[in-house]
Amino acid sequence: MPVVQLANLVSIAKTVGANRIVPAVAIPYPLGDMNKSAEEQKSLRKQRVEVAMQALLTTIEEATIFEVKK
């Protein structure tokens, strides 16, 4: 059962043994952005979740950070 971790503190996620990691936006709102409208935040959120799903579909050999395209 693969797990993908969406985390702002990527280095900590890696240190504690997470194998599939997707960088998040910020500590208090990993999948939001207080400078954006609700609609923009939702589309940003969906985009990150899609990267996370792609990470779950990817066969990896070592702990991997999946970059998010801006």
Next chain:
Amino acid sequence: MKKAVHYLNQFFGQIGGENQADIAPQLHEGHVGPGMLLHQKLAPVAEVTHTVICGDNFIGSKTDEAIEQVLTELETIEFDIFIAGPAFLAGRYGLACGALGKAVQERFRVPVIASMNEENPAVEMYAHELYIFSGGANAAAMRKDVKKVADFSKRMLQADKLRPAAEEGYFSRGKRLEAFDGSNRTGAERAVEMLLKKLNDEPFHTEMPMPVPAKVAIAPAVEKMEEATIALVSSGGIVPKGNPDHIQSASATKWGKYEVDALYELEAGSWETIHGGFDPSAANQDPNVIVPLDAMRELEQEAKLGSIHPYIYSTVGTGTTQAEAARMGTEIAKDLQRANVSAVILTST
């Protein structure tokens, strides 16, 4: 005089060798076998008033039953400390000392002291729970190992000031306590000294050892996302308003499981974060910024994933020890496996 209970296996308990390894637990008055040495070394602070003996195979295969029998017997007597072994490199004996010691500590709230060789597998399993002294590989080390355990036990019973694990000689329990180091130098002075040693390639000891990270086996990828059931788990403290499970805002030891099957999103006012490690205003305004249920529902409707597991799982990840986090993670993973979840999206703050 304080009272000590001593635990031995069938061999050191002088009942017999491998052919007696199936005997059930028994409680004897006074000391048995190496207990005499322990009794002498504990004087004049404490005495061995009782000895528990159990066959290694009995406690190994019927662990719960053996522990319950011993605890029931111990209910009938009074004691101040429980000493197990030394178990040296004996694996089954070490596991018995660990499992029983942990149960005795939890039930009777007395200190439990054990002794094992560093290669004994029980060290890794129980060193965080009990005081396990580093001992020899076999009974040739009996005198030395018993003395270490007895000396420490006496000081503990007299409420003497105890020193860090490495100085006392027991395996690190992974606990940090604030203390003065006796040098009267400030942290800044000690830090600079440490830095200079590091720059000069000289050996130095950190005052804050970090846990060694465990490698986690890599799980195979999801094959077909459109057939997969995805669960949402978070350490960001998102819970139904009012925090029904009373999950702690820091140093959490609890996790919660909340039904979201009928929900299209996590609505502000119905859900909140109880995480004590960041400003909660953004998440309270829109809990989906931590648990992205709304985005997942859209993807579900677009058939980009099979389904969303009907429950979300939540705890708080601030000040939480790695040991607690690992336990909670294991418990949540078991629940997800029982429900045939295909994969997990874990969000952390």
